[in-house]
Amino acid sequence: MKVLILGANSAIAKAVAQKLAEKGHELFLASRNLEDLERFAKHLTIKYDAKVSWAKFDATDYDSHSSFLRSVLKRMGEIDWVLLAFGYLGDQDRAVVDFEELKRIVETNYLGALSILTQIVPYMEERGRGVIGAITSVAGDRGRGSNFPYGSAKGGLSIYLSGLRNRLFRKGVKVVDIKPGFVDTPMTEGLDLPRRLVSSPERVAKDIVKAMERGKDVVYIPWYWALIMTIIRLIPEPIFKRLRI
Ligand SMILES: NC(=O)c1ccc[n+]([C@@H]2O[C@H](COP(=O)([O-])OP(=O)(O)OC[C@H]3O[C@@H](n4cnc5c(N)ncnc54)[C@H](OP(=O)(O)O)[C@@H]3O)[C@@H](O)[C@H]2O)c1
Known part of the structure; x- marks a missing residue:
């Protein structure tokens, strides 16, 4: 299988790439930091002969997305899976009062994803098979005082993916919304998180x-975040607004 990973320098993406390389899949890794990418790609080639x-x-860089996809297809011939793994948490308090920070959060997590998806979707639609996976977040399930700038961008992406799944269903293309809880990566470094809930x-x-192999619709990772978020979504707004979360 041929897999394109966007934001491939992310800690989660690297762990995914390792697993796919181990299974013998062909990978195209894409991200901003080329040096990092090259080092990691060489590691995968040496370790797994991938x-x-x-x-x-x-x-x-929206204007580059069309030529980017063309160059990936030129190199790979075709793409079976695409995983959108890039993201930017940002400074949540600053983003409430600083539009530049908010813009960076929304542009990276939401508009950036939509821009590259508008290039990928026609390709997948015409091909009539394939899997599009995007890492959103449990933060997108409900606006919380501590992280709603990031949460709103991820939540917007989840709604977009839901519509895309509906549209592409009859075309044979699967759309997987991947919602992790807290993960121990550079993104969460220094944050005060409940250790038992960090994966x-x-x-x-x-x-x-597993979720992409099975073509799941929406997946919470680990599974217990589905329960946690169900409870969080059920809290009535008059109570929710009083909570410090
Ligand atoms: N960590 C968590 O607790 C958590 C929870 C839920 C969801 N997520 C989501 O999971 C995904 C992976 O996050 P992670 O925790 O693995 O983060 P991470 O290790 O901090 O990596 C984030 C990556 O995003 C890439 N990136 C940022 N802006 C980009 C841009 N404009 N274009 C292309 N790449 C860009 C960076 O690539 P370069 O190094 O090449 O600049 C960086 O390697 C993200 O979508 C994140 O929002 C994370």
């Missing part, structure tokens, strides 16, 4: 690969 290509991809990138990657 076929790995790489190229620069910036989610917010490793490897654990999350295992579930991502």
